[in-house]
Amino acid sequence: MPEHVTTPLLTLITTRSMDEDYAHVAQKRAAAGDDGPQATRPHxxxxxxxxxxxxxxxxxxxxxxxxxxxxxxxxxxxxxxxxxxxxxxxxxxxxxxxxxxxxxxxxxxxxxxxxxxxxxxxxxxxxxxxxGFSAVHGPGVRITVDDRPGGEVDGEVLDEDLATLVDGLFAAGAEAVAINDQRVNALGGIRNTNRAVHVNGRPVNAPYVVSAIGDPRTLQARLVETYQGQQWFARVNNYGFVYAAENVDDIRLPAAPERVLRDVIELDADPNSGPEREGSSP
Missing domain, CATH: 1.20.5 (Single alpha-helices involved in coiled-coils or other helix-helix interfaces)
Known part of the structure; x- marks a missing residue:
């Protein structure tokens, strides 16, 4: 590096100042023709x-x-x-x-x-x-059941007849069943009131359309093999019911209506602590 970069500032200023003074004196001497060193007083x-x-x-x-x-x-x-x-x-x-x-x-x-x-x-x-408390759809079988032609009383389809058919369908592998768009489940049921059939407490009229969701390839064949199915077909032959079945690619069934449980008791509960029935003594 150059000397003026590494030299301390104070030393550099002093040195340069004195060099300038000496140079000035030397110029004056040269102008006067005096080349020899003379003892002079500092400027x-x-x-x-x-x-x-x-x-x-x-x-x-x-x-x-x-x-x-x-x-x-x-x-x-x-x-x-x-x-x-x-x-x-x-x-x-x-x-x-x-x-x-x-x-x-x-x-x-x-x-x-x-x-x-x-x-x-x-x-x-x-x-x-x-x-049965949710709407479902899928392939299955649609069965149409009607009273015997002629209007004879003994040829009418009753609640127990439809119940036998529904039980046979469930035993044959059906996952959901409805009668005239009324979903069948454990809390609903099929009942006769006088000569009218009720499903879930609502009346349904003939012809009865029983829709069952299941494997259409086996459902009808397995229905014939079940005990309830054999009873049903025996009634069809004895009473002359109209019966027609067809496989369907997509059947849509509604949800069953919800019902309030009133007399349900837990299995581990004391049965004496349940609700009192009508006519029971305290």
């Missing part, structure tokens, strides 16, 4: 420059001494702030790690709960299907 400007430089050096030294304690305090304060911020950063990093672990645990628990919820929803849908 007044040189003395002034030396004095100014000395004063500047003293001021710089005093200023440096005064600022040293302040700089030391500032440095100590910065070091303390750095240490404090470092502790805060470590604390935040620890909190982040705890939150990440908590989030992972919550995600795992959520996944498990979601799986259990999906399983429960599947079981509820299956229970609704079996119990």
């Amino acid at each position: 007044w400007s040189s003395l002034l420059a030396v004095a100014v430089l000395g004063l500047m050096a003293a001021v710089v030294a005093v200023q440096t001494d005064r600022e040293a304690p302040a700089e030391e305090l500032s440095r100590a304060a910065l070091v303390e702030q750095i240490d404090n911020r470092s502790d805060q950063v470590r604390a935040l990093q620890s909190q982040i790690a705890d939150l990440n672990r908590s989030n992972a645990a919550l995600a795992s628990s959520s996944t498990k709960n979601q799986g259990e919820l999906d399983d429960m929803e599947t079981r509820v849908r299956r229970a609704e299907l079996v119990s």
Whole structure:
């Protein structure tokens, strides 16, 4: 590197100032024809420059001494702030790690709960299907049943006849059955009121359309093999009922009407604590 870059500023100023003074004196001597060295007194400007430089050096030294304690305090304060911020950063990093672990645990628990919820929803849908409390559709068999032609009383289809046919369809593998769009389930039932047939408490009229969702390839054949199916076909032959069956690609059945349970008692409960029936003594 050049010498003027590495030389201290105060030394550089002093040296250059004195070199300029010597150069000025040498020029005056050369103009006067005096080449030999002569003992002369220093030029007044040189003395002034030396004095100014000395004063500047003293001021710089005093200023440096005064600022040293302040700089030391500032440095100590910065070091303390750095240490404090470092502790805060470590604390935040620890909190982040705890939150990440908590989030992972919550995600795992959520996944498990979601799986259990999906399983429960599947079981509820299956229970609704079996119990008849949800609308369903699918392939199956549509059977049309009517009274014997001629209007004879002994040729009318009764509730017990339809109940036998429905029981046979369930035994043959039907998953859902309806009569004239009235879904048949355990809480509904088929009843005769005088000469009218009621399903779920609502009257249905002949011809009776019995729709059953199941495998259409086997449902009719398996119906003949069941005990209830054999009883049904025996009645068809004995009473002359009209019977026609066809396979259907898509049958839509409504949900059964909901009914309020009034006298249900848990299996492990005390039967004496159940609701009192009409006419029972206290």
